[in-house]
Amino acid sequence: MTTTPTTSTPISKTSILTVPQPLAKLFSYFPLKTYPPLNPIKVPIINPLLWIHPPAPSVPGKESALSADIECLKWQAHIALRGLQDISVRWDISEEGALGGRLPNLQVPSELARDVDGELLAAHNIPTWIDEKVGELDDLEGFKDVESRDESHAWISLLEGDVHAALVRLLKKNQFPSTHFFITGFGLGVGSTPTFLFYHSVLQMPPSTTQRPIENILTPPPAPLSGFSSILPPYGARLLPSAIASRYRDAIAALSERLGQHEWFLGSSGPTALDAVAFAYFHVLLHAEDDLRIEIARRVNLVHWEHRVRERVRAAFVPYKNAQ
Amino acid sequence: MNPSTQGLTLHLWPSKWNLPSIEPSCIVAAFYLQLALPGRFSIQECTNPDLSPSGQLPYLTHGHHTVAPLSSILKYVAALTPASISPVTGPDAPEPGFSADVDVLLDPSDRALRTAWIAHAESALGDLVAYVFYSIPANYAAITHPTLSSFYKVPQSYYVPKRICQAHQARLQANGLWNTPGKRLRQKTPSALTRKKRKRIQSRYIKAHFSASGLLGDKNFFFYDRPTTLDLVLAAHILLLVHAPLPDTLLSSLLSSSYPTLLSHARRVLAAATPTVPVHPPERYRLSALLPYPSFHTWWSEPRPPKSEEEKRFERMRWRWIGLAILGSVGYWFIWGPKLRFVKVENGDGDENLAIVVGGETVGLDIGDEADDGVEEEVDDNANA
Numbered sequence: 001m002t003t004t005p006t007t008s009t010p011i012s013k014t015s016i017l018t019v020p021q022p023l024a025k026l027f028s029y030f031p032l033k034t035y036p037p038l039n040p041i042k043v044p045i046i047n048p049l050l051w052i053h054p055p056a057p058s059v060p061g062k063e064s065a066l067s068a069d070i071e072c073l074k075w076q077a078h079i080a081l082r083g084l085q086d087i088s089v090r091w092d093i094s095e096e097g098a099l100g101g102r103l104p105n106l107q108v109p110s111e112l113a114r115d116v117d118g119e120l121l122a123a124h125n126i127p128t129w130i131d132e133k134v135g136e137l138d139d140l141e142g143f144k145d146v147e148s149r150d151e152s153h154a155w156i157s158l159l160e161g162d163v164h165a166a167l168v169r170l171l172k173k174n175q176f177p178s179t180h181f182f183i184t185g186f187g188l189g190v191g192s193t194p195t196f197l198f199y200h201s202v203l204q205m206p207p208s209t210t211q212r213p214i215e216n217i218l219t220p221p222p223a224p225l226s227g228f229s230s231i232l233p234p235y236g237a238r239l240l241p242s243a244i245a246s247r248y249r250d251a252i253a254a255l256s257e258r259l260g261q262h263e264w265f266l267g268s269s270g271p272t273a274l275d276a277v278a279f280a281y282f283h284v285l286l287h288a289e290d291d292l293r294i295e296i297a298r299r300v301n302l303v304h305w306e307h308r309v310r311e312r313v314r315a316a317f318v319p320y321k322n323a324q
Numbered sequence: 325m326n327p328s329t330q331g332l333t334l335h336l337w338p339s340k341w342n343l344p345s346i347e348p349s350c351i352v353a354a355f356y357l358q359l360a361l362p363g364r365f366s367i368q369e370c371t372n373p374d375l376s377p378s379g380q381l382p383y384l385t386h387g388h389h390t391v392a393p394l395s396s397i398l399k400y401v402a403a404l405t406p407a408s409i410s411p412v413t414g415p416d417a418p419e420p421g422f423s424a425d426v427d428v429l430l431d432p433s434d435r436a437l438r439t440a441w442i443a444h445a446e447s448a449l450g451d452l453v454a455y456v457f458y459s460i461p462a463n464y465a466a467i468t469h470p471t472l473s474s475f476y477k478v479p480q481s482y483y484v485p486k487r488i489c490q491a492h493q494a495r496l497q498a499n500g501l502w503n504t505p506g507k508r509l510r511q512k513t514p515s516a517l518t519r520k521k522r523k524r525i526q527s528r529y530i531k532a533h534f535s536a537s538g539l540l541g542d543k544n545f546f547f548y549d550r551p552t553t554l555d556l557v558l559a560a561h562i563l564l565l566v567h568a569p570l571p572d573t574l575l576s577s578l579l580s581s582s583y584p585t586l587l588s589h590a591r592r593v594l595a596a597a598t599p600t601v602p603v604h605p606p607e608r609y610r611l612s613a614l615l616p617y618p619s620f621h622t623w624w625s626e627p628r629p630p631k632s633e634e635e636k637r638f639e640r641m642r643w644r645w646i647g648l649a650i651l652g653s654v655g656y657w658f659i660w661g662p663k664l665r666f667v668k669v670e671n672g673d674g675d676e677n678l679a680i681v682v683g684g685e686t687v688g689l690d691i692g693d694e695a696d697d698g699v700e701e702e703v704d705d706n707a708n709a
Binding site: 151153155158230232246258 | 347348349372373374377378379380392393395396399432433435436437439440441443444446447448450451454479480484487488490491492494495498499538539613614615616618620622623626627
C-alpha cells in the first residue's frame with residue numbers, strides 16, 4: 001500500500017490532524033511495501049524423532065547416531081534397551097531451542113495436538129511415552145528381585161557421582177588454562193574440540209551448557225578456591241584431582257567386579273535402567289582421553305559388554321533426513 | 325603430644341553433642357581410625373578448613389604426609405604397616421596380627437557392593453544431612469549457625485558460617501532440596517509448611533534408606549559381625565540427625581518410628597567405634613588465616629597438562645599486548661600527562677599545608693595582605709602522582 005501525496009480527503013478521516021502537504025510529499029519517496037506472510041513448511045512427523053546433541057566426529061563410513069553428550073546418550077540407551085526400534089535422531093537443533101533449554105527432547109506424532117508437527121516431550125516425560133508404547137514395567141522394574149532393584153539405586157549413584165565427577169573434571173582440565181580465572185564451574189559438552197576452546201577469553205560469554213558443574217556432583221561440595229576463612233569473597237572450586245581419580249578407579253573396579261560374566265548387570269534376565277546408564281558412561285569414557293579410557297580398557301568384561309550393547313543401541317536409531 | 329615424628333594426627337571439626345565431630349566425613353574418619361588403630365593416633369580439633377590439601381576437613385597428618393579427603397585417608401590408613409606406626413606404650417597386651425584395614429575380611433564382590441553403597445549413602449544421606457542442617461531455616465538459625473560461629477573469633481564468625489552454607493546451597497538447589505526465601509514467605513500456615521516438607525522428606529528418605537535397611541535385615545552389621553566402612557558411613561549420618569538438638573524433630577521421629585533397625589545399628593556402631601584418644605583443642609586464632617595463601621598454593625602447585633604450541637603462542641601474544649598497554653599508559657603519562665607537584669603553602673597564621681599543584685614551573689601565590697613572605701617553598705616530591 002503506498003501513500004499518495006494527496007490533500008486530506010474526507011473519505012479517510014480518522015483523525016482531526018492530517019499530514020501536511022510537504023511532509024506527505026517527502027513520505028511519498030519512501031513507500032511502505034507489505035509482503036504476503038510466509039508460512040513455515042511443516043513436515044508431518046511419522047516416526048518418533050529424538051533431538052540430541054551431535055555425535056562425536058567420526059570417520060566417514062562409520063557414522064554413528066549415538067550422541068556425544070552423556071545425558072542424551074543415557075536416554076538413547078534407555079529407549080533402545082526398552083525394545084523400541086526405528087527412532088529417528090536429529091542434531092541440528094541447538095540447545096536453546098529445546099524445552100527447558102535442555103536436550104534431549106522427543107518429538108512424537110500425536111492425535112491430540114492439532115498440528116502436523118506432533119508433540120514435543122521433555123526428557124523426563126520419555127519414560128511415560130515408552131510405557132504407553134511397550135507397556136509398563138512391573139514393580140521389580142526388570143530386576144530379578146527387590147534387593148537387586150534397591151542395589152541398582154546404589155550403582156546408579158556411584159555412576160552419577162564418582163564416574164561423572166571424573167568426566168566433568170577431565171573436561172575442565174581440557175579447558176584453556178588461563179581461562180580458569182574467568183570461567184570456573186562450567187563444563188562443556190563432550191563434543192567440543194580444542195580449537196573451539198582456544199577462543200575463549202574474558203570478552204566472550206561462556207557457552208551455556210547442560211553439564212552440571214562440579215559443585216553439584218561432588219559430595220561433600222568442594223571448598224571455594226579463595227578459601228573459607230580468607231577475606232576474599234568465595235570464588236571457584238578447590239578440587240583435588242588425585243582424589244577424584246582414585247575414586248573413579250575404585251568405581252570402575254567395583255563395576256567390573258559386579259558385572260562379572262553376566263549378560264546384564266546384577267544378573268538380570270533383560271536390560272534395565274542401570275544397564276542403560278552404565279552403557280552411556282562406558283561409551284563416553286571409552287572415547288574420552290587416555291587417563292579415563294585406560295581404566296575401562298583394562299577391564300575386558302566391561303569392554304565386551306559395551307561393544308555388545310552398543311550394537312544393540314545403535315541399531316535402534318536412524319539419522320533423520322528431512323525433505324526440506 | 326606424641327614426641328615421635330611419626331605421630332598420626334587427625335584434624336576434625338570440634339566435637340559436639342557426644343559425637344566426635346559435627347560433620348559426617350569427620351565422624352567416619354574418627355570411627356575408622358579408632359577401629360583400625362585404637363589408641364595410636366590423636367585428634368586435633370581444627371576450625372580452619374583451608375589448611376587441608378583438599379580445602380575440607382577431615383585431613384590426616386603423619387610425619388611429612390598430609391592426606392585428604394576422606395576416601396584418601398581411608399586408603400592411606402588401610403595401607404599402614406606396623407613399621408610406620410609408633411608402638412603402643414603402656415600396659416597393653418601384645419598386639420595381635422596387624423591390619424589397619426577395617427574391610428580386610430571382605431571378599432572382592434562384597435568390596436564392590438560396599439563401594440556402591442558407600443557412594444549412595446554419601447550422596448543421598450549427605451544431601452539429607454545438609455538439607456536438615458543448612459536448608460531448614462529453624463535448624464540453621466538455632467543450631468548450625470550458633471555452633472559454627474562459636475568456633476571463630478571476630479571477624480570470621482561473621483562470614484565463615486554463611487560461606488559454608490553457601491557451599492552446600494549449590495548442590496541442594498540442583499537437587500531441589502533448598503528452601504528459598506520466596507517459598508518460605510509464600511507458605512501461609514505453619515502446618516502447610518510441615519506437610520509439604522514432610523512429603524518431600526519422606527520421599528527422599530525412603531529412596532535413600534529403605535534400600536539400605538533391606539540390605540541390613542536383622543544382622544548386627546552389614547557384612548559380618550564387625551563394623552565395616554559402610555556401617556561407619558551410614559551410622560555417621562544417622563547419628564548426626566538424631567543426636568543434634570534440632571528444633572525440627574520431624575526426621576528424628578521418622579527414624580525412630582519407621583526405621584528402628586537403622587537407629588539401633590547406628591548406636592551399635594557408636595558404642596564400638598567411639599574414639600578413646602586424646603583430643604587437642606583448636607589452635608590459636610591466627611591473623612594469617614585471613615589470607616587465601618593455602619588455597620592458592622595448592623592450586624598453583626597442581627600439575628598442569630603441557631600446553632600446545634598454539635596455546636603457548638596465544639599466551640605469549642596476550643602478555644605482550646598487556647605489557648604494551650601498560651607501557652603505553654605509563655609512557656603517555658610521563659610525556660604528555662599533567663605535571664603534579666607537592667607544594668607547601670604557608671597560611672597567614674603560620675600554618676603550613678601541603679597542596680598538590682598542577683601545572684608548569686613556578687607558581688606565584690598571593691596568600692593575603694598580612695603575609696610578608698608570599699613565597700612558598702616548592703617541594704618537588706614527585707613529578708607525577
